[in-house]
Amino acid sequence: MTKQDLFENITRKQSFLCVGLDADLQKIPRHLMREKDPIFSFNKAIVDATSLFCVAYKPNLAFYESHGVQGQDSLDRTVSYIKENYPDQFLIGDAKRGDIGNTSEMYARAFFEVSCYDAVTVSPYMGEDSVKPFLNRPKKWAIVLALTSNAGANDFQMTADANGERLFEKVLRKSKEWGTDEEMMYVVGATQGKMLEDIRRIVPNHFLLVPGIGAQGGSLEEVARYGMNSQCGLLVNPSRQIIYADD
Template identity: 65%
Template sequence: PEHLKNDADAIFKFNKAIIDATAPYCVAYKPNLAFYECFGIEGWTALEKTIKYLKQNYPDQFIIADAKRGDIGNTSAMYARSFFEHLDVDAITVAPYMGEDSISPFYGYEGKWVIVLGLTSNKGSHDFQLTEDADGTPLYQNVMSKVSSWGTSDNTMFVVGATQGKMFEEVRRVVPDKFLLVPGVGAQGGSLEEVARYGMTDDCGLLVNSSRGIIYASTGEDFATVAGQKAKELQVQMEQLLADKGII
């Protein structure tokens, strides 16, 4: 918002206002690292302050570093150390393209979660993820199946974009008991109803994310109030879907 742009601590003040307005309606926050790293040390400092603020004031909130890391083992070990020791987040998103040794260092932390890119919400996801092998199995299914053998239902989630709709049925055949982190509801046009219909398990199994549709709902001085309203609207929809499933 314009009224914050010249503030020396604009990013953190924006985040703090968003958090205070939306915390009653959500269970997790997912800062996207690129939007902090682009500001250099100032952005990283704002990220650290945001995480500390969450831990001090909303300790039950699950914090995901949306970093999409993944590199050879010794490099991944440093990434894991950075996010799980220094920042002390609860989870990190990772890219599985380089294989097991690029992900295994993240599994070395008790109580932390590894969230692996599975079937993503972007347009280019079809370039590789839907490529089929000789048996007709899409690449994303082979990836999910393989990664599932590295982790457990207590430390591994998969990213599956809300825009994939009915394909959640296929995803659930491959990973019936894994939590799914589901971006793409809201600004990207994903359907919450379809996600619930095809992806929800008997005890939910979904962590649904809406970002731009909430934090950018207003660019005025009322941005936090409007963000809270949008978060509540989505929470009410989710609550109804849980009730329809008989979970609550």
């Protein structure tokens, strides 16, 4: 999916909602446990109920990998179901990959050629050669971790060098040299809402994937005020308060 395709879908639906598909067997409705594949049955119900209101889905791979082969099968079925029935949805593999170049190349093939995701989250910690394999692929995206919504983000991301440049700012400035805003997005946690002003000064035109609304305490109003650009530029991702809104 191109940047223009995504923007047109946001405009058509009047929504920048991304739904996180973090299926947890301890939380899904009990009656689904009678199904042959309860995780897929849960995901299918969520997708069918929300597809009119969102523009993207983001399965977090940990929730599937924790169930071994069966969990991977549930994930594959979920991805196929979305692609076949709701092809206008932007599909993000939340995997936070990032390794030496040849390993990242294998990860990129897995997500883009085998599983056919539109985007995958990647860690920039190992530098350019760990991210480059996810780029230069038509209509595919790398979503680079920049400023996250967890409490431990302060341990490293907010530390400043002698010139006052914080680590997340260094990540933004350096990584935007690796690719364009047609193939790279950034993860920016909603709990860092006012930081979006600083982020937009560095990457004014990139899309931002924003987790942390709701359960983690992020402010949607602040995200929209400080993060939106002329092409919206936002994908806001709640998970728990949507998929576990009822039992």
